[in-house]
Structures are given as structure tokens and as C-alpha cells.
Amino acid sequence: MSEFVKKSLKKSLEDESIKNELYKEYSVKKGLRNEDGTGVLVGLTRISDVVGYRKEDGKKIDDYGKLYYRGILVSDIVSKSEGRRYMFEEVCFLILFGHLPNRQELEIFKNIIAHRYELPDRYLEHSILNFPSKNLMNKLQQEVLMMYRYDKYDPDSRDAWDLIEKGINLIAKIPVIVCYTYATKIHNFDKASLVIHHIDPKLSIAEQILYLLRPDGKYTKQEAEVLDRCLLLHADHGGGNNSTFTSVVISSTGTDLYSAISGAIGSLKGPRHGGANLAVRKQMLAAIDEIGIEADDQTIRKLIKRIMDKDFNDNSGLVYGIGHAVYTLSDPRAEILEKKCGELAIEKGRHAEFLFYKRFAKEAIAEIHERKGINVCANVDFYTGLIYDILGIPEDLYTLLFVIGRTVGWVAHIIEDQLYSNRIVRPATKYVGTIRPYIPLDDRE
Numbered sequence: 001m002s003e004f005v006k007k008s009l010k011k012s013l014e015d016e017s018i019k020n021e022l023y024k025e026y027s028v029k030k031g032l033r034n035e036d037g038t039g040v041l042v043g044l045t046r047i048s049d050v051v052g053y054r055k056e057d058g059k060k061i062d063d064y065g066k067l068y069y070r071g072i073l074v075s076d077i078v079s080k081s082e083g084r085r086y087m088f089e090e091v092c093f094l095i096l097f098g099h100l101p102n103r104q105e106l107e108i109f110k111n112i113i114a115h116r117y118e119l120p121d122r123y124l125e126h127s128i129l130n131f132p133s134k135n136l137m138n139k140l141q142q143e144v145l146m147m148y149r150y151d152k153y154d155p156d157s158r159d160a161w162d163l164i165e166k167g168i169n170l171i172a173k174i175p176v177i178v179c180y181t182y183a184t185k186i187h188n189f190d191k192a193s194l195v196i197h198h199i200d201p202k203l204s205i206a207e208q209i210l211y212l213l214r215p216d217g218k219y220t221k222q223e224a225e226v227l228d229r230c231l232l233l234h235a236d237h238g239g240g241n242n243s244t245f246t247s248v249v250i251s252s253t254g255t256d257l258y259s260a261i262s263g264a265i266g267s268l269k270g271p272r273h274g275g276a277n278l279a280v281r282k283q284m285l286a287a288i289d290e291i292g293i294e295a296d297d298q299t300i301r302k303l304i305k306r307i308m309d310k311d312f313n314d315n316s317g318l319v320y321g322i323g324h325a326v327y328t329l330s331d332p333r334a335e336i337l338e339k340k341c342g343e344l345a346i347e348k349g350r351h352a353e354f355l356f357y358k359r360f361a362k363e364a365i366a367e368i369h370e371r372k373g374i375n376v377c378a379n380v381d382f383y384t385g386l387i388y389d390i391l392g393i394p395e396d397l398y399t400l401l402f403v404i405g406r407t408v409g410w411v412a413h414i415i416e417d418q419l420y421s422n423r424i425v426r427p428a429t430k431y432v433g434t435i436r437p438y439i440p441l442d443d444r445e
């Protein structure tokens with residue numbers, strides 16, 4: 001930073017700070033939160049319900065978490081679908097159209113997706129191979145905006161019928177774009193061979209990802225099923241999560257779908273949101289490096305204290321993968337993922353690492369409870385990195401897998417908001433600065 005900018009910023013920080021008491025005085029809902037930590041109500045939805053507490057006589061009572069897609073418990077969807085392919089596609093249909101597809105509807109929907117995997121002519125060369133990027137989340141934002149340019153119909157259309165068509169197109173193409181941008185990245189920056197498989201329309205989205213990512217194109221049924229369920233568990237999370245809210249805020253101006261989805265990807269990248277899956281993996285590798293995989297509870301606890309004291313990892317004071325804005329006693333997705341991760345870890349000889357994660361979560365939950373007096377739980381991002389690592393999926397792709405899962409949720413909420421709310425999101429801020437005269441340049445000190 002130049003000395004001039006440093007000095008100007010220092011002066012600004014001295015003169016223009018906003019005292020914390022003022023937020024209270026003006027009843028500002030910091031982070032759009034009520035006094036008890038619950039979210040300010042900003043919309044109505046029939047897409048999904050995120051339940052983390054109940055209210056009794058107006059008081060918040062912490063509870064075990066439940067997640068419903070269109071009224072159906074997500075834990076039921078997962079537990080009743082063992083051995084099935086295309087569960088992510090089934091859930092995409094459910095989220096977009098509001099009911100479970102029958103056999104024929106699912107077949108047609110699978111075909112529609114499969115026919116949209118293929119990228120436009122020369123897209124791969126023009127947009128991906130020629131423009132490698134080190135950060136694939138940032139790259140995907142650019143690619144989504146590029147899809148605007150390749151939209152053969154009216155890319156700016158706000159018609160719900162058009163939005164759903166464009167949305168399905170993105171749901172099908174984003175996974176392919178992600179895999180190709182990764183291949184391009186490692187070819188350009190890591191000197192890896194460039195392997196670009198043609199898409200295979202016979203594969204589900206989860207299978208397609210594993211096929212495109214792996215140079216030999218091989219994967220097992222179990223690997224594809226685990227990835228399919230991970231995508232399913234990320235598909236939606238109400239309208240209040242930061243990226244979905246962001247997408248709706250952007251879309252409420254009447255702009256195009258691509259702008260809204262690109263903005264949502266930017267939001268999801270943050271380590272307090274979807275980027276936590278990568279942050280967790282880095283945190284856990286650093287922790288294992290520091291205290292060893294066999295470290296006991298006490299040693300882990302000491303390290304967590306250091307994390308919270310901003311004396312370890314990225315010095316942010318945050319224990320990534322722990323805590324949630326809605327869930328208190330449990331995040332139902334994390335419970336499912338913990339079970340899947342445990343099974344996979346035993347099978348692939350990674351059990352010690354899994355057990356370290358479990359001990360770490362237990363101690364982090366206890367430490368946060370002790371310091372902050374709140375009930376927290378492991379969240380959806382806690383175990384996914386370990387699962388992806390066991391599946392041989394590189395870190396670069398962790399948050400992109402979240403995008404692949406969540407695109408359907410963003411699209412559904414954008415459409416629902418457009419159909420039933422259709423008002424520009426425009427909250428207010430209170431001016432707490434001083435009012436002063438304009439001083440002509442020659443009269444200033």
C-alpha cells in the first residue's frame with residue numbers, strides 16, 4: 001500500500017468510525033439478525049425449510065436440525081435411496097417443480113439434463129483452454145457470465161418459463177465447465193498432461209464429474225453414489241443463506257439470471273459460507289501437522305483455544321466447519337455426511353483421520369459453548385473435504401462441488417421470488433456522520 005493511501009486510510013479510520021453502541025441505539029439488525037440470533041424474516045418460500053430451533057412463548061429453544069425439500073425430510077430422501085443413481089437429478093426436479101417425479105418424469109428430466117451437458121461449439125477452446133485461471137471459483141463466475149454470451153435465446157429474459165430453461169442448462173453445463181477448467185488449470189500451472197474427455201450423456205451428473213476429472217475416466221458405483229448424495233445434500237437451504245439471498249437480491253433488480261448466479265458464486269466462495277469446506281480441510285491438515293493424528297482430546301482442546309485466540313491456522317479466530325446461523329444442536333446434513341465419511345474412511349484406510357475429525361468437532365463444540373455460551377454443531381462443510389479427499393477430488397474443486405449442488409436452489413429461489421414477491425430488495429441504512437459545508441479547494445488546510 002502506498003504511504004499516501006495508508007495515511008489517508010488511517011485518518012479515515014480515526015474520523016469516520018462507527019461506534020458499536022449506535023447499532024443498538026438505532027436497533028440495527030447487524031447481519032440481518034434479531035437479538036436472539038435468529039434471522040430477520042425477509043421472505044416466504046415453499047422450496048425448503050431449515051429448522052434449527054423452535055419458539056416457545058416467543059423464546060428461542062435450541063433443537064436438533066431438520067431440513068425439508070418441498071416438505072420432504074432430506075434425511076428420508078437419503079436413507080430411502082440406497083443403491084440408486086440419479087438421486088441428485090431427482091432432487092433437482094423436486095426443488096424446481098415442487099413434487100417428486102414419477103418414473104416417466106424422471107426419465108424425461110434425466111434426458112433433458114443429458115442433452116444439455118454438451119458445451120456450445122468452440123466454447124471449450126475459446127473460453128476455457130485459452131484462459132486458464134488459478135482460482136476456479138473466480139473462473140466459474142466468468143464462465144457463467146460467458147454463458148450469457150452463448151445464450152441463443154434472449155439472455156435477459158425474466159419470463160419464468162425462460163428462467164427455468166436457462167437454469168436447467170446451467171445445472172447441466174456447470175459441472176462440465178468445472179471439470180474442464182480444472183484440467184486446464186493443472187495443465188497450465190502444474191505441468192500436468194491435458195486430459196479432456198468428451199462428455200458421456202449416459203452418465204448422471206455425479207458420474208460425469210468423476211469420469212471427466214479422472215484421466216482414466218474410471219470410478220466405482222460406490223464413489224458415484226457418495227458424490228451424488230453430497231450434491232443432493234447441498235441442493236438448497238432456504239432463502240436466507242448468504243448466496244441464495246445474494247442471488248435473489250441481484251435478481252430483484254430485474255437483471256439477467258447469469259449475473260445473479262455469478263454473484264451467488266462470489267458469495268459462496270467466502271470461508272464463512274461454502275468456502276468453509278476448503279478452509280476446514282486446510283485447518284485439519286494444519287492441526288494434524290501440529291499435534292499429530294493420534295492427539296488426545298486435551299491436546300486438541302488446547303489447539304482449538306489457540307485457534308479461537310487467533311494464534312493458529314489463519315488467525316481469524318474461527319473454527320471452520322463448526323457453527324451455523326440456524327442450526328444449533330445438529331446440522332442434519334453433517335450427521336449424514338459424518339456417517340458416510342466414517343464408512344468410506346474405514347474402507348479406504350483413513351479411519352484415524354476420521355476419528356481425529358470427530359474428536360476435533362467434539363472439542364470445538366465444547367470450547368465455543370464455554371466461551372460464547374451458545375450451542376453449536378458441526379456443519380455441512382465439516383466432513384465434505386475429507387470425503388472429497390478420499391474420493392481423490394482435489395481441493396480446488398471443493399467449493400465448486402458446492403456450487404454444482406446449489407445452482408438448482410439459486411435458480412428455484414430466483415424464480416419463486418420473481419413470481420411471488422417481485423419487488424426490488426432495498427433495505428435502509430441510517431446516516432450517523434456529521435453534516436458539514438462544502439469547502440472550496442483553495443480554502444482547505
Ligand SMILES: CC(=O)SCCNC(=O)CCNC(=O)[C@H](O)C(C)(C)COP(=O)(O)OP(=O)(O)OC[C@H]1O[C@@H](n2cnc3c(N)ncnc32)[C@H](O)[C@@H]1OP(=O)(O)O
Pocket residue numbers: 037271272273274276308317318319320321322323324325326368372374376379380381
Ligand atoms: C454452508 C455454510 O455456510 S455452513 C457455515 C460454514 N462456515 C463455517 O464453518 C465458518 C465457521 N463458523 C462461523 O463462522 C459461524 O458459526 C457462522 C458464520 C457459520 C454463523 O455465524 P453466526 O450466526 O454469526 O454465529 P453465532 O451468532 O452463533 O455466533 C455467536 C458467537 O460465536 C462465535 N462463533 C460462532 N461459530 C464460531 C466458530 N466456528 N469459531 C469461532 N467462533 C464462532 C461468533 O463469532 C460469535 O462471536 P461474537 O459474539 O464474539 O461475535
Ligand SMILES: O=C([O-])CC(=O)C(=O)O
Pocket residue numbers: 050236237240241242325326380
Ligand atoms: O444456511 C446457511 O446460512 C448456510 C448453509 O448451511 C447453506 O447455505 O447450506
